Amino acid sequence: MKIPVSPPPPEKLYDILQSGDIEKITLLFSQAIGPCDSKGRYLHWDKLRHLTPPAGYNPELYWLAMRNAREKISKALPFKDTGKAAFRFCIPDLVMRDILWISENSTGAIEADSKITDPRNKQTYLINSLIEEAINSSQLEGASTSLQVAKDMLRSGRKPQNHSEKMILNNYNAMNFIREYREESLTTSMIFELHRIVTEGTLAEEDRDKAGAFRGRDDDIRVYSHGDKLLHTPPPHNELAKRMQRLCDFANRDNTNDAHFIPPVIKAIIIHFMIGYDHPFVDGNGRTARALFYWIMAREGYWLMEYISISRVIKQAPAQYMYAYLHTETDNNDVTYFIIHQLEVIKKAITDLHHYLADKALEYREAERLLEKSRLSGVLNHRQLGLLKNGLDNPGREYTIKSHQNSHGVSYQTARTDLLSLADEYRLLRKYKIGKKDVFSAPANMIDLIKQA
Structure with a gap:
C-alpha cells in the first residue's frame, strides 16, 4: 500500500491571488467548479491529478478551485490531529443523497423488512446478523477460522479452541453488550468495558492487564502497511483521556436544534474514524470502533442496522478502508473521504440484507412446497x-x-x-x-x- 500523494498546499491559492492573473483568479472562483468532479465523485488529489481537467484548467488549478468549493461548505469538528489542526467535513450532494437513502432504508417500515418485523422470525434474523458481524469483524483483524466453523461454535455454545475463535466469541459478546446498553449515554467507562469484552483472552501475555485500559507510555503504537510501511502515528498516551472524553461529549450531545446540525449517521461514522485515528488501545481498536458505530446507530433509531454486517463489506476491500483514513490525513484532515466510504459500505450492507431476506423467504417457500x-x-x-x-x-x-x-x-x-x-x-x-x-x-x-x- 502506498501513501497517497498530498495535494498542493493552500499557499498555492494565495500565490495565484497575489499574481494578479485575472484569468486564473476567475477560473479559481468559478461557480462551475463544485466540491465534486463532473461525475459526482469526491476525489483525492492522488487520483484527480491523473485526470483531464475542464477546459482552461491544469490539474493543479482544477484542484485548488475544487478545494475552494469544498471549503465553502466545510464544517470544523471538535477533534484535532497530533499537530493540533482541526478535523473537518462537508456534506456535498452525494453525501446528502446517501444519508437520505440510508435513513429511508434503515428506519422506516419498508416491504422487505416485514420478514424481520414478523415476531416469529425477528430473533432468528437478529442472531444470524450478530454472528455475521462478530465473525467478519474478527476476520478483518486477523482471525483465520472459516465462517461455518465459527457459526457452529457460536450456535453450539462450545468453548473457543484457539485465538481466532476467541476473538469471534468476544465480538459476539460485544454486540450483545451494545444491544443491552444502547439507550444509555456513552462514557469512557463503557468504552473500556466494550474494549475489555472484545479483547478478553486475546491480548499478548505482556498486555493482558491492558484490556479495558488506555495504552501506556511504553507502548510503541504505530500503524503499518503489510509491507511494513509506516502509515499512521497516533496521538501520545497522555492525551488519550481528554480525547476520549471529547468523543463521548460529541456522541452524547443532542444537536438537533443547532445551527450546525450533524446527521446521526455522520456522527456515528466520525466516532468510528476517531477511534481508528486515536488508536487508544494496544489492540482491538478496529473492533471497538466498529462496535461503537453500531452503538450510536442503534441509539439514534436506525433499527435495521442491528441486522447488517459492515465488517463483511469492509473485508471485501480492506485497502479501500485504509485509504479512506489516509486520504483524510493527507488532505488537511478532511473526514469527508472516510464518511463517503462508510456510507457506501452501509448502503451495500443494507442492500445485501434485502437480498439475504429474499433468498431466505425463497428457501422457506421451497421447504413448504416439499411439505x-x-x-x-x-x-x-x-x-x-x-x-x-x-x-x-x-x-x-x-x-x-x-x-x-x-x-x-x-x-x-x-x-x-x-x-x-x-x-x-x-x-x-x-x-x-x-x-x-x-x-x-x-x-x-x-x-x-x-x-x-
Missing part, C-alpha cells in the same frame, strides 16, 4: 422449516438442542421440542447420543423422507 403434499403441511413452524432446508442443502449436518436454541433465541424446552418432534414423531432427522448429549443429523435421503411423511 405441501405430506401430512406435515401447515404443521411445522418456521424454525423447523428453516432447519429442514439447511439439512437438505447440507446432508449429514449435525444439530443439537443448544445450537438450535442459540440460532433462534428460544428457550431450551422450545428447541428440544422442535428437534424431538422432527426426529421421533416425523422421522426426518436421525437422533443419537454423544455422551449424555442428544445429537440430531440430517440424513442424505431427507427429501424422500419428506415426500413419504
Whole structure:
C-alpha cells in the first residue's frame, strides 16, 4: 500500500491571488467548479491529478478551485490531529443523497423488512446478523477460522479452541453488550468495558492487564502497511483521556436544534474514524470502533442496522478502508473521504440484507412446497422449516438442542421440542447420543423422507 500523494498546499491559492492573473483568479472562483468532479465523485488529489481537467484548467488549478468549493461548505469538528489542526467535513450532494437513502432504508417500515418485523422470525434474523458481524469483524483483524466453523461454535455454545475463535466469541459478546446498553449515554467507562469484552483472552501475555485500559507510555503504537510501511502515528498516551472524553461529549450531545446540525449517521461514522485515528488501545481498536458505530446507530433509531454486517463489506476491500483514513490525513484532515466510504459500505450492507431476506423467504417457500403434499403441511413452524432446508442443502449436518436454541433465541424446552418432534414423531432427522448429549443429523435421503411423511 502506498501513501497517497498530498495535494498542493493552500499557499498555492494565495500565490495565484497575489499574481494578479485575472484569468486564473476567475477560473479559481468559478461557480462551475463544485466540491465534486463532473461525475459526482469526491476525489483525492492522488487520483484527480491523473485526470483531464475542464477546459482552461491544469490539474493543479482544477484542484485548488475544487478545494475552494469544498471549503465553502466545510464544517470544523471538535477533534484535532497530533499537530493540533482541526478535523473537518462537508456534506456535498452525494453525501446528502446517501444519508437520505440510508435513513429511508434503515428506519422506516419498508416491504422487505416485514420478514424481520414478523415476531416469529425477528430473533432468528437478529442472531444470524450478530454472528455475521462478530465473525467478519474478527476476520478483518486477523482471525483465520472459516465462517461455518465459527457459526457452529457460536450456535453450539462450545468453548473457543484457539485465538481466532476467541476473538469471534468476544465480538459476539460485544454486540450483545451494545444491544443491552444502547439507550444509555456513552462514557469512557463503557468504552473500556466494550474494549475489555472484545479483547478478553486475546491480548499478548505482556498486555493482558491492558484490556479495558488506555495504552501506556511504553507502548510503541504505530500503524503499518503489510509491507511494513509506516502509515499512521497516533496521538501520545497522555492525551488519550481528554480525547476520549471529547468523543463521548460529541456522541452524547443532542444537536438537533443547532445551527450546525450533524446527521446521526455522520456522527456515528466520525466516532468510528476517531477511534481508528486515536488508536487508544494496544489492540482491538478496529473492533471497538466498529462496535461503537453500531452503538450510536442503534441509539439514534436506525433499527435495521442491528441486522447488517459492515465488517463483511469492509473485508471485501480492506485497502479501500485504509485509504479512506489516509486520504483524510493527507488532505488537511478532511473526514469527508472516510464518511463517503462508510456510507457506501452501509448502503451495500443494507442492500445485501434485502437480498439475504429474499433468498431466505425463497428457501422457506421451497421447504413448504416439499411439505405441501405430506401430512406435515401447515404443521411445522418456521424454525423447523428453516432447519429442514439447511439439512437438505447440507446432508449429514449435525444439530443439537443448544445450537438450535442459540440460532433462534428460544428457550431450551422450545428447541428440544422442535428437534424431538422432527426426529421421533416425523422421522426426518436421525437422533443419537454423544455422551449424555442428544445429537440430531440430517440424513442424505431427507427429501424422500419428506415426500413419504
